[in-house]
Structures are given as C-alpha cells and as structure tokens.
Amino acid sequence: MDELIRTIVEPLVDFPEDIKVTQEENERGFTYILSVNKKDMGKVIGKKGRIAGAIRTIVHAAGRAHQQEIQLTIQE
Template identity: 90%
Template sequence: MDELIRTIVEPLVEFPEDIKVSREENERGLTYILSVNKEDMGKIIGKKGRIASAIRTIVHAAGRAHQQDVQLTIQE
C-alpha cells in the first residue's frame, strides 16, 4: 500500500524525496499517514480538496480489495 500511495503522489509533487508514508494500526483498521514538503501541500490537496479525496478513495478501495479497512491521513 505504501508503494501505491507513493506511485500516486510522486508525479504531483516537486519534491518527491520528501514524501513520507507511515502506517498506524488502530481498532478501526489501518491508517496511512502521508507527509509531503510544505510547498507541495496545495498540489496534494487540490482545489476544494478534490485531489486529496480522490487519493483517499483509491487507497480505501485498494484496502477493500484486500478485505481491510484502510484510511489515508494527509499530515502538514
């Protein structure tokens, strides 16, 4: 799942070396935490949050394909 998130995010940012993906397990399932360079934050969120929403939808769907509840959090 880390690689999926990186594959989606890398073409969107100017500083791909600053992409960090960490994983946290909780009672609801898995939560992936995405961190990017501060200058790339707007590109990841997009207008009205559309890009962030699309990335979250893809990650959630990929998790469902593996019978897992997966969420994505974008950290500033």
C-alpha cells in the same frame, strides 16, 4: 499500500524525496499518514480537496480489495 500512495503522489509534487508514508494500526484497520514538503501541500490537496479526496478513495478501494479498512491522513 505505501507504494501505491507513493506512486500516486510522486507525479504531483516537486519534491518527491520528501514524501513520507507511515502506517498506524487502530481498532478499525490501518491508517496511513502521508507527509509531503510544505510547498507541495496545495498540489496534493487540490482545489476544494478534490485530489486528496480522489487519493483517499483509491486507497480505501485498494484496502477493500484486500479485506482491510484503510484510511489516509495527509499531514503537514
């Protein structure tokens, strides 16, 4: 799943080497935490959070395809 997140985010950012994806397990499933360079944060979030919402939707749908509950958190 982290490769999927990286594949989606890399073309959006100017500093792809700063992309970090970590995984945490919780009672509902998994939470992936995406961290990018501070200068790229606006590009990943998008206007009114639309890009972030789209990324979360794709990740959630991919998790459902594998019968997993997946959430994505974007962290500075």
